[in-house]
Amino acid sequence: MSTLRVPQAVPSAAEDTEELRKAFAGWGTNEGLIISILGHRNAAQRKAIRHTYAETYGEDLLKALDKELTNDFERLVHLWTLDPAERDAFLANEATKRWTSSNQVLAEIASTRSSDQLHLARKAYHALYKRSLEEDVAHHTTGDFRKLLVPLVSSYRYEGDEVNLTLAKSEAKILHEKISDKAYNHEDLIRILTTRSKAQINATLNHYKNEYGTDIEEDLEADPKDEFLSLLWATIKGLTRPEIYFEKVLRLAISGHGTDEGALTRVIATRAEVDLKIIADEYHRRNSIPLDRAIVKDTSGDYEKLLLALTGHDDA
Structure with a gap:
């Protein structure tokens, strides 16, 4: 569910282009004009x-915007203006170049996008960087992280609702055995998570809970300092309950000492046209404060205004 509010009568791309040019002209930039246009246009309109x-x-x-704007506002405008597949490619490339074992962006993109969206992101990656996403992920990661992430970003899952309950039962048993043995990097565990459809994984995890009495995520959260376990948790949540995954990213970004603008910017820019309404509802339920109020408390200026526009709360 999108939070983007597009006016009923949208000006032509030519009119919007002319207005944006005016926003760059003269002394200083008219950031308000940029927000009023780009913050209220969908992906097809922004592309036009x-x-x-x-x-x-x-x-x-994008070059014109980068010249005129700075800091978090500039990054949010840049990410938002990109075509969704290009944006995913850009974020994935950044994540490979700055790879650390606590970096979950690659798993986030691979697990929360549809098969077609991930395929388009890989195509955009080829076009932008003249390499494949798979080869960059393989080059920049090592060990268990590479073992999980390469097949994860390479996958093209079946997207339908058909599930095999016999398979769900047998694979729930495999997952439980491997997790009980702390064999978190076992090839069968990784194979199940990186190849099965989301519907099939949900069926398997439902059986896991019914048969063994706990959610798989609870069994994985035994050691919060283990970054590979955190990555497995992010992958499973991204595949099965993305709103819970993204709520946690936002909660960690906004709470605590200082704001993680990078994470906040990424989630708002990538989910505003997808499921940000569901994520915001989950955030409100979990934190007893609406997401837009949390954003107001933690951000300021044009950055805050565009974040609010993309969450559908310009008037907050």
């Missing part, structure tokens, strides 16, 4: 604006 801007002014709109 970017195309028209390049044709009209001979410059990529």
Whole structure:
């Protein structure tokens, strides 16, 4: 469920392009005008604006925006203006270049996108970086992380609702055995998580809980300092309950000492047109404060205004 509010009568891409050009003209940039346009256009409309801007002014709109804007606001505008597949490719490339074992962005992209979305992200990655996402992930990761992430970003899962309950039962048993033995990197465990459809994994995990009395995530949270376990948890939650995964990312980004603007920016930019309404409801339920109020408490200026626009709360 999208939180993006697009006006009923949307100006043409040419009109929006002209207004954006005006926002860059003269002394200082009119950030409010940029927010009022880009913060209220869907992916197809933003793509048309970017195309028209390049044709009209001979410059990529992203380059123009990067020249005019700074800091967190600039990054949010940049990510938001990108085509969704390009955005995923950009974020994945960044994650490979700055790889650390606590970095869950690659698992996030691979597990929370549909098969077609992940396929488009891989195609965009080829076009942008002249390499495959798989080879970069393999190059920048090691050990168990590589063992999980390479097949995860390479997968093209069946997207339908058909499930095999006999298989769910047998694979729940495999998962329980491996987790009981602390064999978290076992090839069968990784194979199940990286190849089965989301519906099949849900059926397997439901059987796991019914048969063994606990959620698989509870069994995995035994050692919070184990970063590979954290990655497995993120993968499973991303595949089965993405709203719970993203709520946790937002909660950790907004609470505590200082804001993790990188995580906040990424989640709002990537989920505003997908399921941010569901994530925001989960956030409110879990934290007893609406997401937009938490954003107001933790951010400021144009960055805050665009975040609120993308959460559907310009007037917050």
